[in-house]
Amino acid sequence: xxxxxxxxxxxxxxxxxxxxxxxxxxxHRERALPERTVVDxxxxxxxxxxxxxxxxxxxxxxxxxxLGRVESDVALVEARISRDDGRLQxxxxxxxxxxxxxxxxxxxxxxxxxxxxxxxxxxxxxxLESELESATAALDAQQAKVAEAIAARDAALxxxxxxxxxxxxxxxxxxxxVPADLxxxxxxxxxxxGTGASHLRARxxxxxxxxxxxxxxxxxxxxxPDAVLLCPDSNAILVRTDESGL
Numbered sequence: 001x002x003x004x005x006x007x008x009x010x011x012x013x014x015x016x017x018x019x020x021x022x023x024x025x026x027x028h029r030e031r032a033l034p035e036r037t038v039v040d041x042x043x044x045x046x047x048x049x050x051x052x053x054x055x056x057x058x059x060x061x062x063x064x065x066x067l068g069r070v071e072s073d074v075a076l077v078e079a080r081i082s083r084d085d086g087r088l089q090x091x092x093x094x095x096x097x098x099x100x101x102x103x104x105x106x107x108x109x110x111x112x113x114x115x116x117x118x119x120x121x122x123x124x125x126x127x128l129e130s131e132l133e134s135a136t137a138a139l140d141a142q143q144a145k146v147a148e149a150i151a152a153r154d155a156a157l158x159x160x161x162x163x164x165x166x167x168x169x170x171x172x173x174x175x176x177x178v179p180a181d182l183x184x185x186x187x188x189x190x191x192x193x194g195t196g197a198s199h200l201r202a203r204x205x206x207x208x209x210x211x212x213x214x215x216x217x218x219x220x221x222x223x224x225p226d227a228v229l230l231c232p233d234s235n236a237i238l239v240r241t242d243e244s245g246l
């Protein structure tokens with residue numbers, strides 16, 4: 001048996017369809033929210049900066065360990081020089097003196113080399129400390145931007161959520177006035193074809209944007225006012241009103 005519903009009930013489907021369109025638009029707005037892109041871009045930049053900070057921190061730690069080793073070697077050579085100097089002052093043996101002088105010359109040459117290395121490593125440490133300080137400050141500033149962007153995104157999402165909630169409440173209120181079998185057909189057609197109800201205005205179906213052919217118009221004109229018709233092009237429920245041009 002063909003489905004029937006009062007013209008008033010059928011016209012309510014246009015309100016339901018308008019609200020469904022609004023809900024779809026809100027979902028699209030949510031997915032395409034510019035604030036999302038801003039957060040993603042800033043977060044990606046922050047991640048690169050964070051990796052740089054981690055890298056510099058690791059290099060600085062290695063450089064400090066290297067400096068510690070060099071300083072230990074310098075202290076060891078200085079201690080040996082001090083020891084040999086003391087022995088040289090106390091020795092009366094020409095052979096021992098010659099040996100100590102030769103060893104001291106070697107130790108002082110070694111100390112000079114170590115001090116050059118120590119100076120180079122100290123400069124490296126200072127450079128890395130400066131770079132790490134600057135990079136950390138830049139990362140902190142970037143993270144602050146990310147936090148601001150997240151707050152802006154969340155605020156925009158909250159607006160959309162409020163609009164969605166209001167539209168959903170309106171939809172629920174309208175659906176409650178539509179007969180169950182009619183709204184079931186609407187949902188079925190919307191799920192299958194994307195649009196549940198189409199307004200026939202000036203003989204044009206709003207869902208398809210196509211003007212009905214002569215034979216289709218004849219079928220619509222001959223149908224009872226409470227007959228539930230489907231658009232021949234979109235398969236949405238074809239809702240007739242005073243604007244239909246019949």
